[in-house]
Amino acid sequence: MNRLLAEARKIADQAELYWERVKTIDVLYRDYNLDRVSLTDLSSVSLRAIVDGRLGVSFGVSPNRQELVREAAAAAAHGGSAGFDFAPSADYPQVRNASDATDGQTAAELIDVCERIKERVQRERPDISLMISAHTQVRTLDVGTTCGAEASHRATASSVGFGAPIKGAGTGIYKSASSVDPIHDLEPLIEEFLEWYGWTEEASAPRTGRMPVLLAPEAAFLFALPLCAGISGAAVARKTSPIFDRVDEPIIGDGLTVRDEPLRDGDPASRPFDDEGVPCSPRCLVERGVLRGLLVDQYAGAKLGAASTGNGYKRELFRSGTEVPIHTWPTHLTIDAGTRSFRDMLTEMEEGILLIGGMGFHSGNYPQGQFAVQGIGFHVVRGRVVGRLERTMVAGNIYQDFLDADVSEERREVDSLGGPILTPYLRVDGLQVAGASA
């Protein structure tokens, strides 16, 4: 790695090397049967070079490939003005997110985890087509720059997911959990799965109109992703964000506090530095509805005249990885819990929706705070779930419709479209619902 940077220094003003190695084992069951075992041992690198102030990038699989330097320099010859420097040396915070137990997990152990879930669920629901997946990963990331940054991090992750398509319907009920350490206690998740699945027996269409909606953690991305697009430093710099001039002003309801918490021990999403080698730190983004902070990477920082907040990641809506360009993204978004239970919030609904997912999110104008999705979830009447949603669209705008949002005392971490979110249930008084009975 250092040798490549030394080579780059000969022809570039500055260079940055990103090198990721990932080893994984995956086990997948379909319809209570082991479908496949998958193994990967992958390496990938990207080299960004600034030559005469212009930025170019090259990609490969190994830092030993000397052509990377020539290719990055050739790209830089046609590149745009970088406008920023690569990360300097820094003291990186400590975070515990590697486990030797996870590192040593074998396919046989993952199969055992899946078998335990299979036996538990099959006892109560032999009639469904259960899918189970178990995954273990060891990821090593190095980011080095000719400006002095030398960041290295090893993380492990163990995750389990399971679910089943709803009989007679197109959607399904799915649950997942992840941890730095091997996962043992899945009983609460299994119990919730069985309860939710039990609610799917009947279909029920709400009326068309505005009504209360309770977003389960699995549906919280409908709020979180438009918000992240709005507080992206790049969108603010371009003034395409609808809240580009609203720092220290209320943007959503005072029941909502949103943070970026990159340093939680034991959490696989935690990171001491971002993908540009900038140290991460915990930050409050929205405090009781008031916008307090933006997500800033090196590029946005240069545009805004501010420092990077350690939020430059090779991540976008549906993918992440070495080949994805840097975008602003939270390391680990969290939403503060409230004081009321999810059950109380549910039973108080006269007519409403418990949303556990939404299809077609990316088709909407979410950078402007809008979403319009086919709702996956349940119809609630007089505080009771009366059936699963069918042919129901739910639309809203987080800056208009989340002014009265309330949050539950329970929180759960879910893998969302763009990364992990630790979130409570979110209750909104009125979203636009178009039911099949319209």
Added chain:
Amino acid sequence: MDADYADVRYEDNQKTAIRYEGPDLRQIATYSTSGGHVRAYARGGKALGSFSHLEDGEEIARQTSAAAGQAAQRRDRKLRLAEAPALTDEFPVEPEHDPRTVSLADKHALVEHYNRMILKAPGVATTICEYDEFSSRRVFVNTEGTAIAYDLLIVNIAGLIVVRGGGVVQQVRFAFGGSDEFGRVLDRDDDLQDRIATACRLLTAQPARAGVFPVVLDPDEAGVFIHEAFGHLSEADGLQGNPSFREKLALDRELGREILNVSDDPSLLGQPGGYMVDDEGVLGVKTSLIRHGRLSGRLHSRETAAEFGEPLSGNMRAVDHQFTPIVRMSNILIESGDSTFDDMVASIEDGYYLVGARGGQTSGDQFSFGAQWGYRIEGGRLGPMVRDINMSGELFSTLQAISMIGDDVTFGERGGCGKGGGGPMQLNRKSGKGAPHIKIDHVTVGGAS
């Protein structure tokens, strides 16, 4: 190797990416990556392995083979592969104007030209303008004697026109190319100007009303509809492990009216989803999926073809060596009908004409997708422009509700499809969608809040 069957795919991939965001050239990059993927079947179990370094291939193959045996012990239904002829051949891609021979400077100049055109227009707030070229040289061998080398190549210029005015921000997409011919991304100024003008008109459009309406879909929107709503359900791996759906989708089931014909055709090499051979060493062939309204075929891997007892179709494809091949559409197509666009509009009293795909998603028989813009239809005439349109529905009733099919089949110039197939999401550039205008009698439209 302790396997009944094994195959290895090794590939060298080259990519060029140029991306403008507003006036800023955010990325100009070249990619040169390589790696391999192994599949092993042993005693009815299956395992997969991916590696980056050729020297690791042998060890991954050994581990994969052992894992396949381990997997077999936990299956009560043994996996099998349909018989496929052993191929020994080369399948090169040889376009007339090969993008791989064009200099990086010329590619950059072209993208910069289009991006400047957009930025010059009044009302434009920002842009995304991207050049994306992907080429892959792949070698595939299996234990049955297949040994082939084949190429994939696709080039696109695509992006977003973002306009702002009167407190409204709207965006319209554009895409040129979608094949291996560089010529298709050249000289597209007029097309781009049309899109810019449309984007600007959207600023004064009203949001669509929520409710259930009859709609006319333009070919782009109809192509995404058939891809999302029906196409994914024709991929047989999605039906594995889902007995209730498999029952619903028995061959010869009536899905639509007599006028509805749908096919998948990888042999349309000039369209985004064209290819000659898949990533399982099977030749790509045209498959009739719906004939005169009845389900007539399905897209298969060797594994699903054996399980379903249906013919091979050559639809197993992987984005790159990090992924195992999964069953994917190539170029899905609603075949031409005999209605005209004017007839469709005239038949609607109160509805919408929806234009330009803005992505979609499907889960089982439920679908949801967006339109970039649209028009009210009132009293059989096109009315004012509308914005913020998403629609959703259920496949079976919606297919039955297709009541008119136009005679103006057009393919979208940008492919693209995301699918997990039980593993990580694979975003496939080489996926084409074609259709004429169609009329659907009732669709749930979710307007703005």
